Amino acid sequence: MKSKSPDMDELFSAACDGRADQAQMERLEHELAQDLEVRDDYLAYVDLHASLVDDCIGVDADNIVDFPQRSGKLRTRQVLVATGAGIAAALVFGLVFWISTQRGIDDPGYIAIVTNADGALWEGDDASVMVGSALRPGMVELCEGRVEIELDSGVHIAMEGPARFELINEKHGMLHQGKLSANVPPEGIGFTVDTPSMAVVDLGTEFGLNVNQSASEVHVFDGEVEAILNSEPSMVPSKELITTNVTRRVERSEGHFEAVAFNPDRFTKPPDTLQGVTRVSGGIRVLRTEPETVRKGTFQHNYILLFR
């Protein structure tokens, strides 16, 4: 491994950077087969090439984000130092994770990320929204299909098109139309969804909402929510605590709670929350399906993304 000719240096470099043409690769292969010294030089060269992936991190330490860990078993800081570059491979659920370094993790502009999309067709045929896309406050309009979104508060919501949901902040949204369900972890308690007829405040639960032209319905799958009427008629209570497997409907024209039998077809199924290494610091998001591409630039912020 002492010296190599400029010729070999060019071959090694071209192979490492993916710019070697067929003749160069054939030549390299031939040299590797014939000459033991070339073989050793080549192995030393690619080992340096591999080492630079790791060691370059040391020269750009500002880009490394410290993630507090949830479990004492995981040395998360080390994980990030080891993989802090753009695409890195690591896994939890049989999954691969990577970081996009385009934006800081504290960027206040984004409050949610699309974690799953099944046959989703967005309003205006917006092809830029896909699994892994970050969402700012604003209207999410789904023409058809189903999507799952994780808000920065830890709340997971599922929407079934056609639906219009306005993301107001990480703990507040408004369902203008369609079906939505939410799975709210303890840190997301207080998550509120407004509808045209009532507001639903979560008290730690899974619930579903269905909003159409004439009425809004809420069903609690597990736990309880507080539902508050938008109008305040004097003769009936303006709010109600709704518990597991109870459905309430509010007609826009009537403005009071009405008990209706639970029919699961009227609600979309809430997304599961995943067990394991999720929500370590707010800096990790779990995607249920593999994004179309893992190349840098696809994702707009600095989360570690996991998918299974």
Added chain:
Amino acid sequence: MSELTDSEKHEEFMRLFLGNEHEVLRYVLALVPNLADARDIVQETAVSLWKRFDDYDPEQPFAPWACRFALNKVRHHWRREKRRQHLFDEETMEFLAARRTELADVMDYRREFLQECLCKMPEKSRSILTGYYFREETVEEISEKTGRTVEAIYKALQRIRRGLSQCIQYRMEADSKARSTT
């Protein structure tokens, strides 16, 4: 591994994979030197490893087990890519993998000097390396940022790696000499 709960299994797998990920990348790069392809192969390997994690014997070291999966992925990669570009044949791959194992200690020794050599590097070179290896920018992106041609960036990368190789070699020899005189 099967006696662990799912959550424990995830964590154990993550710990093992992350601890050995770089060794797997090194192994793959020896056989597929193109960094972008090698990274893809490591990701594919990771998914296979997780699927077969129940078969892993915790008494055995993880890296050799993982590298066996990586080798299969490399073979798949070759079969897939052979049509569009020439890559190493099976025989070349086997002797590279074998020789790499023989040289493991020498490689470890060389790596000890890399960080020192990186510290001595001019800012301009360091910024190219950071873009290419850390931020995973393409040569085209670096070219656009720096206002230099794509060809110039390729040449710069080649020159930087050559300089680092020479620096490591020089320091290794100096270190050996110092050790032999004490």
